[in-house]
Amino acid sequence: MKPLLPLDEAQQRLITMAERLRSETVPVGEALGRYLAEDLIAKRSQPAADMSAMDGYAIAFEDRAGPWQLVGECKAGSPPCPPIQPGQAARIFTGALLPDGADTVVMQENVKTDGATIKLIEEPSPVKGRHVRHASGDFKVGDIALKAGTHLNAAALGHAVIAGAGNLSVGRSPKIAVLSTGDELVAPGADTQPHQIPASNDVMITAMLDRLPARSRSISRIKDDMESLCAALESARDCDIIVTIGGASVGDHDLVAPAFKQLGGKTDFWKIAMKPGKPLMAGTLGDSLVVALPGNPGSAFVTATLFLIPLIRYLAGAAHYMPTMQSAITNTLLPATNQRAEFLRAKADGSGITAFNSQDSAKLSILAAANALLYRPAHSPEQEKGAKVSYIEI
The missing domain is CATH 3.40.980.10 (MoaB/Mog-like domain)
Structure with a gap:
């Protein structure tokens, strides 16, 4: 035999x-669920320049004693506001470009203003670079933004767009x-x-x-x-x-x-x-x-x-195509296996994983109640309750 x-x-x-x-090129908005056919190289840096991570005031750290004279307002989506000089600060909003001469942002909750000047009202004093997203802090132009074979889920598509892509080569x-x-x-x-x-x-x-x-x-x-x-x-x-x-x-x-x-x-x-x-x-x-x-x-x-x-x-081009094995503690005794690997329909939760008593392959009710396939390699010894086992989430 x-x-x-x-x-x-x-x-x-x-x-x-x-x-x-073979690969094909599709608009990024149509690529959900596909696999990237080639490395995606960033066409831009992110952030492209230093910008504020907070609503507040842009200052120079060396000038941190204050008070500061307000000389401008920096908004997200606008060109940089004019440079600031020692003793000056600019009102700034999240996502706005930092003006030349500034390297730190003071949270608006930590200052008081009379409309013309601001001064600190809370310690600690500003820390250099605080609340600033620095240029290329996420990635820079020329970096590999996504590797070939990446599964294009929602987050990956967002990353592709922010890296400058409008179309993607996919399997x-x-x-x-x-x-x-x-x-x-x-x-x-x-x-x-x-x-x-x-x-x-x-x-x-x-x-x-x-x-x-x-x-x-x-x-x-x-x-x-x-x-x-x-x-x-x-x-x-x-x-x-x-x-x-x-x-x-x-x-x-x-x-x-x-x-x-x-x-x-x-x-x-x-x-x-x-x-x-x-x-x-x-x-x-x-x-x-x-x-x-x-x-x-x-x-x-x-x-x-x-x-x-x-x-x-x-x-379709996936880099990782085999099922992902996870581990859990078995809540039940698992008998030894023979020359055949076994996949037991099971329920995995915070307490571990529990194989169903019946494993009749004709019973859809068991399959519908399962969220895991508990893997028992061929020729496995008996596993006591509390042993670590592998499973595939389904």
């Missing part, structure tokens, strides 16, 4: 099969077809007979993809016959990734592998040393990558998390 492929080897083989997609979004197979499947919301089940997997997997830079379409409720399955696979050949759900095992009605082979597909690997998700298959069909997920919803979700999502991130 051929040994099962270790999880980490299978993940690496899938990535090795892939090639990052293209992969085109993905999600094919859900099974004679038992009916449309969501439809009445079901005992031998039928609503088609939940394609809705679930497509929803997972909606959080990624991906363009997906669903081809749902494909019948368990070779003609229907081959036609569906053929219709998806324009996609970068073809995802099938169900029919990937070895039963008489599990036709994904035979249909794949009949169309000239090439299998890279099949059957992984993991639980749930053992029947996962991956290969190529022409220019398309094919990932065949198991049909049980728990298995489909776990394998999509560990294989499909990293693959999409990689194609």
Whole structure:
């Protein structure tokens, strides 16, 4: 009997099969969720000049004894106000450029004024450079503002704009077809007979993809016959990734592998040393990558998390595409594992992480209640309550 492929080897083989997609240039306002294709070099310094971090009065530190004669007002968005001389101060507002001759800002709460002069009313006396945002204090022109592969979330987009970018070079979004197979499947919301089940997997997997830079379409409720399955696979050949759900095992009605082979597909690997998700298959069909997920919803979700999502991130240009492992203290005893790595649906909170008693991969209620997949490597010894374990947030 051929040994099962270790999880980490299978993940690496899938990535090795892939090639990052070409980049494209998009307006910064349309780049949310994408991955930067090349280093973003700052076109400007931030701040561009010394400016006030506070509403108050601009003075020269060497002249800190006061009192000071008021000689001007500096507003944000205005050119610098005239230089100040010894014994002088300028009213200044947050974000305004510091006038020449000034190097310190005194908070307005710490002075009193008669409209013509100001003097300190509170100690400590001003500290040189206090309440000043110095030129290039954040970054300077020519710095790498964002590295290639950065995920462009809201903060990253703001940083790109402040660095002078109006357009960004990003990885293209992969085109993905999600094919859900099974004679038992009916449309969501439809009445079901005992031998039928609503088609939940394609809705679930497509929803997972909606959080990624991906363009997906669903081809749902494909019948368990070779003609229907081959036609569906053929219709998806324009996609970068073809995802099938169900029919990937070895039963008489599990036709994904035979249909794949009949169309000239090439299998890279099949059957992984993991639980749930053992029947996962991956290969190529022409220019398309094919990932065949198991049909049980728990298995489909776990394998999509560990294989499909990293693959999409990689194609789209992510620097870090594999799931991030976190650590927590287990609140329950964890049995030893065998040759298969295990991912237990669990709940993580401030007290630690608790695996659910039932891990039946057909139970969506457990998956819906979980916020974590507790990772148990293959051949792990029993873990007592209070031991540190790893998990993936979901």
